[in-house]
Amino acid sequence: MPAPTTTRPKLRAAAAANKLPLTATFLLLLPLGFVATHRAFSGGVVAVSASVAEERHREERVLLDGDNNKDSNADAAAVERHCAGTLHRDVCASTLATIPNLAQKPLRDVISDVVARAAAAVRASSSNCSSYLGRPHGHGLRLRDRLALSDCLDLFGRTLAQLGTAADELSAGNRTAEESIAGVQTVLSAALTNQYTCLDGFVDPSASEDGRVRPYIQGRIYHVAHLVSNSLAMVRRLPQRRRRRRLLEGYGRVRRDGFPSWMSAADRRRLQQQVVKADMVVAKDGSGNFTTVSDAVAAAPNNSEARFVIYIKEGGYFENVEVGAEKTNLMFVGDGMWKTVIKASRNVVDNSTTFRSATLGQSPALHCMHSFSLWLTWRSATH
Incomplete structure (x- = not known):
């Protein structure tokens, strides 16, 4: 015998009072056996879906970790390869370790990155030396120390210009490889010399009391010198065509007419x-x-x-x-x-x-x- 028509409105009211979802409201009108079966089946679907999602997430994580390990191993091999032959390998390794996607970069780009870090180190050294000269009344500095600090600032400005030239040469596409490499070697060699010329201006601390400044600035300057030295060593590994030209000491390769090849x-x-x-x-x-x-x-x-x-x-x-x-x-x-x-x-x-x-x-x-x-x-x- 069909249920009275008043039953359904009462059920809907009860469902609303208990905040049941609409599907639950509909299921209340079905036989209890069907409802139980539907609940079990729905729960199984949810459980299976969650299990599949977790498994997929684990697989993606494993693949990602594997890719990261491969990239890490490739970068480590690139560090070892690029730092071979440098005089300051610890500095080289720590510098290259900060370059993203190192293994995928050509050698010219790697050298450009090292040159850029050398330029940043020069600016830090310049700021450090300026802080001494900027102190009231020279803060007890001897005349020679003030002159040496002033020389260093001049040399740092020159070094920045030379490093900028090196960066331009490394990225230049309008010159032959040999001309470009020769230009980079010239300016990097000059930049390296500048750092030791700066330090030579100070009296040896072991020989005179005038050497009170050098111990506080030489660490940064040596770091610049090591970066430039390493970049110069890497430049020598750039491929270049071999030409039958004589070598003239102090001038590099020379032409048959006796002039340097870069002239x-x-x-x-x-x-x-x-x-x-x-x-x-x-x-x-x-x-x-x-x-x-x-x-x-x-x-x-x-x-x-x-x-x-x-x-x-x-x-x-x-x-x-x-x-x-x-x-x-x-x-x-x-x-x-x-x-x-x-x-x-x-x-x-x-x-x-x-x-x-x-x-x-x-x-x-x-x-x-x-x-x-x-x-x-x-x-x-x-x-």
Whole structure:
């Protein structure tokens, strides 16, 4: 006999009062056996679904861990490979370990990353040295220490420019591989020398009480030197074509005509000319544009891409000439050996640092801050 029509509304009301879901409300109207069976079946579906999801998650985690292990092993092998032949392997390994996806990077990109870290270390060293000079009244620093710190700041600026040039050369696509590698080796070698030149300006702590600054700055500077040294070692492993060219000590590979391989055709022609056209003339008697070499250098263009020739007439010029890093592509032409002479009297005895006296084989009176900013020659010149 069918249930009274009032039964269903009562059941719905009861379901609502107990906050039963709509499916449960519907199931209440079905036979109890069917309801029990449906509940068991639904629970089984939920349990199976959860089990499948967990298993899939475990499989994905295993695959991911496996990929990570493979990447880690590949990166470790890349560190071992790239650091082979470097002088400071611990520094090399710790540096390369911070480079993501190392195993997938070509060697040029790896070197670029090391150069970038060297530049960051140079900026840190520069800030450290500036903090000493910025203290009130030099904080008891001796004159020699202040001069040495000032030299270091100049050298750091030069080093940053050289590291920037190295980075550009490594990414340049408009030069041959051999030219690019030679350029990188040149600027990195100069950057490495700068760090030891900086430290040479301080008195040895074991020999004098003046050495109170060096112990506090040398750690950062040595770190820069080690980074640059390692990058230079890796550059030597870059592939390059072998050419039959002679090696000239101090100049690298040379052409058959005796000029370095990196010298442009225009510069070779200029040096072979008997008469060189001057852009500016220095003469003590006032017959030129300037009477001192320093004034001529100051008036020369900054960051010039073309060669700028300064003709220095016969005479003795008693001055310390500073050629800044921004004075690129300068060429000095004189009237001959012992005719055009630039000289000064700076020396270590009077508290001048090595950097400011006899610098890297140049005349003590002529101090150049850029690797490619100064050429010296003796020719006839016109203007």
